Amino acid sequence: MNLSAAVLEFADEPVSGLLAQATLKPVGDCGLLVEFGSHICDEVSRRVLQLDEALSNEKIHGVVEAIVAYTSLLVVFDPHLADYDGLARRMTSLASAPPSMRAKTRRWRVPVAYGGVFGLDLEDACDRLGMSPADLAAAHAGADYTIAMFGFLPGFAYLSGLPSWLALPRRASPRARIFSGSIAIGGSQTAIGSIEGPSGWNVIGRTPLRTFDAERYPATIFEPGDNVRLEPITIEQFHELAARAESGEMVAERVA
Amino acid sequence: MSVLEILNCGPATTIQDGGRPGLSRIGLPSAGAMDQRALRLANALVGNPPHAGAVELAFAGLVARAIGGAMQLALAGAPADIECGGRAEQSHRTFILHEGEELRIGAMTNGIYAVLAIAGGIAVPPVLGSCSLDARAAIGGLVGRPLRPGDCLPLNGRATPFVSRWSNAVGLDPLVPIRVVVGPQDHAFTERGVQTLLGRPFTVSHGINRMAYRLQGSVIERKPGIELISDGTLPGSIQVPPDGYPIVLMADRQTIGGYPKIATVISADLGKLAQRCPGQEVCFAPVTAREAREIACQVGVSDLNVRQGVPPGLERYSSPDALDLEAIGNVADAVVDACDVTTWEIAAAAKVSRVGPRNKDA
Numbered sequence: 233m234n235l236s237a238a239v240l241e242f243a244d245e246p247v248s249g250l251l252a253q254a255t256l257k258p259v260g261d262c263g264l265l266v267e268f269g270s271h272i273c274d275e276v277s278r279r280v281l282q283l284d285e286a287l288s289n290e291k292i293h294g295v296v297e298a299i300v301a302y303t304s305l306l307v308v309f310d311p312h313l314a315d316y317d318g319l320a321r322r323m324t325s326l327a328s329a330p331p332s333m334r335a336k337t338r339r340w341r342v343p344v345a346y347g348g349v350f351g352l353d354l355e356d357a358c359d360r361l362g363m364s365p366a367d368l369a370a371a372h373a374g375a376d377y378t379i380a381m382f383g384f385l386p387g388f389a390y391l392s393g394l395p396s397w398l399a400l401p402r403r404a405s406p407r408a409r410i411f412s413g414s415i416a417i418g419g420s421q422t423a424i425g426s427i428e429g430p431s432g433w434n435v436i437g438r439t440p441l442r443t444f445d446a447e448r449y450p451a452t453i454f455e456p457g458d459n460v461r462l463e464p465i466t467i468e469q470f471h472e473l474a475a476r477a478e479s480g481e482m483v484a485e486r487v488a
Numbered sequence: 489m490s491v492l493e494i495l496n497c498g499p500a501t502t503i504q505d506g507g508r509p510g511l512s513r514i515g516l517p518s519a520g521a522m523d524q525r526a527l528r529l530a531n532a533l534v535g536n537p538p539h540a541g542a543v544e545l546a547f548a549g550l551v552a553r554a555i556g557g558a559m560q561l562a563l564a565g566a567p568a569d570i571e572c573g574g575r576a577e578q579s580h581r582t583f584i585l586h587e588g589e590e591l592r593i594g595a596m597t598n599g600i601y602a603v604l605a606i607a608g609g610i611a612v613p614p615v616l617g618s619c620s621l622d623a624r625a626a627i628g629g630l631v632g633r634p635l636r637p638g639d640c641l642p643l644n645g646r647a648t649p650f651v652s653r654w655s656n657a658v659g660l661d662p663l664v665p666i667r668v669v670v671g672p673q674d675h676a677f678t679e680r681g682v683q684t685l686l687g688r689p690f691t692v693s694h695g696i697n698r699m700a701y702r703l704q705g706s707v708i709e710r711k712p713g714i715e716l717i718s719d720g721t722l723p724g725s726i727q728v729p730p731d732g733y734p735i736v737l738m739a740d741r742q743t744i745g746g747y748p749k750i751a752t753v754i755s756a757d758l759g760k761l762a763q764r765c766p767g768q769e770v771c772f773a774p775v776t777a778r779e780a781r782e783i784a785c786q787v788g789v790s791d792l793n794v795r796q797g798v799p800p801g802l803e804r805y806s807s808p809d810a811l812d813l814e815a816i817g818n819v820a821d822a823v824v825d826a827c828d829v830t831t832w833e834i835a836a837a838a839k840v841s842r843v844g845p846r847n848k849d850a
Contacts, residue, residue: 257672258777260752261784263722265672272717297510299720299743306720308512311755311784316777382515383718383744386625426515427625444514446615446627452514 281457300456339488345470350438387426387444406432440474490557498548506539508618512743519620523759526565530605533562541619542605549593560607566599599763608646665773668751676748681709698740707732718746724753
């Protein structure tokens, strides 16, 4: 069986056409990409996270890590210790197993100061969406989010679950630098920022949480698949929490 | 404890080792030496473990001074003229810098990256398992940034006497094809687009740094109307943005990319590509995933061709191409604009004031 582009059928689950198959492909000599469909949706993201968890439970010799994305999992392996064909067989069987719910979904309450000096684009976003700042903050904070993937910058967390009516095109000209912990909307996506960096997204708030800290173990607070609720706080609360975060305190509340 | 004091260096001089693999899932590139062959070779010459931390030079040379004791060093990768305490030395050969003496390394005479290893290694604490600088995350290296004049590199004490060693040079043949595995998103391109990548020569642009190398040449044709979703990248991923010119992701890459990836450079060849200068040619040659694995495994067994003593007779080594040194430089993997246009111009200007006599065929 040629596994270089193996297509798996999932018969055990009543899934939509988009979810009906996973495709495996080599990425150079160190990577194996498992793709689930070509459209971003919660079911696909869940599928990716389930496979990621199954893979981490499997402890396959030679697997270095797996990079979670909205619709795919990129398994990184050491070609001295694992080979593509063997790994593809293992991944095929893992991906074909009936999906089980994650053993435990971690839930977080993350404080966010909307608007003011931290919401550089909040007014503009409100104009474009035809909402008041308070309504936008309430709507953004009221949604139920999942950490879909990390990328762009270390610890930069892409969230799935943004209500579709809050989608906003990216800014025409990116900013060279935005605050660490910025909360922003880019197209149909929203994210919790990590360290300072450039951004073309619409910045609407900021969390005092230090989402990435290389001196801490683990360096990131969240894991792909974690559930996140955003909790509006005032600028005064932000500064108080930021000071506590600076001294190493965890200012996000883990609720489950 | 002896210290190597940096008196002068280029803007993209950094500490790099084998990298910090395993953290791409939280958005961290693995960083590490751009040419892992050069890292392994420089370390082998001075008797260090293959992936120990060393100083990576990009284009520009370096001036440094030994403080607190003598040290043994070796430079591998892109060749440069070396003057050590006033004595002329060579790349790919150990030399000793005595207490108080100055080391002067000229600009690279060929290639881009050279690695300076010091016997015993550099005593900097690893961050997330590696001392490689990741400039974007501001972690690793001496203090989370490239080296600059005035920095003092603390060195580990050495337990063994200095042994003279030499080796063949790292292969820098600019005409060797760079091998790729096609995909994973080749379906986003027309057949002609894929054939353009594999059949036409490209040229390295001035837009190169530790994150990515932008190439110029024929436009790679994409299929219209293919929806693209950001997904994981590897060092070696070849992205094609809407302008149709390929971008090869390197050690400091973004871990998630939104452009379709037409092919992936195999790990054994990424260091070779890293050494191609702006204006030099790049041809891609396809291999299957299975062939790519065989090549990777050969790299591991052939290992380093380092010999004790001094090279017989001649100062020049036979043929760099005869060398069976290859790279693992793969998953090992960190935003230093090593080689943007400005740096290139600085480096080019620096070549005028190169130290020591120039080897005519370096």
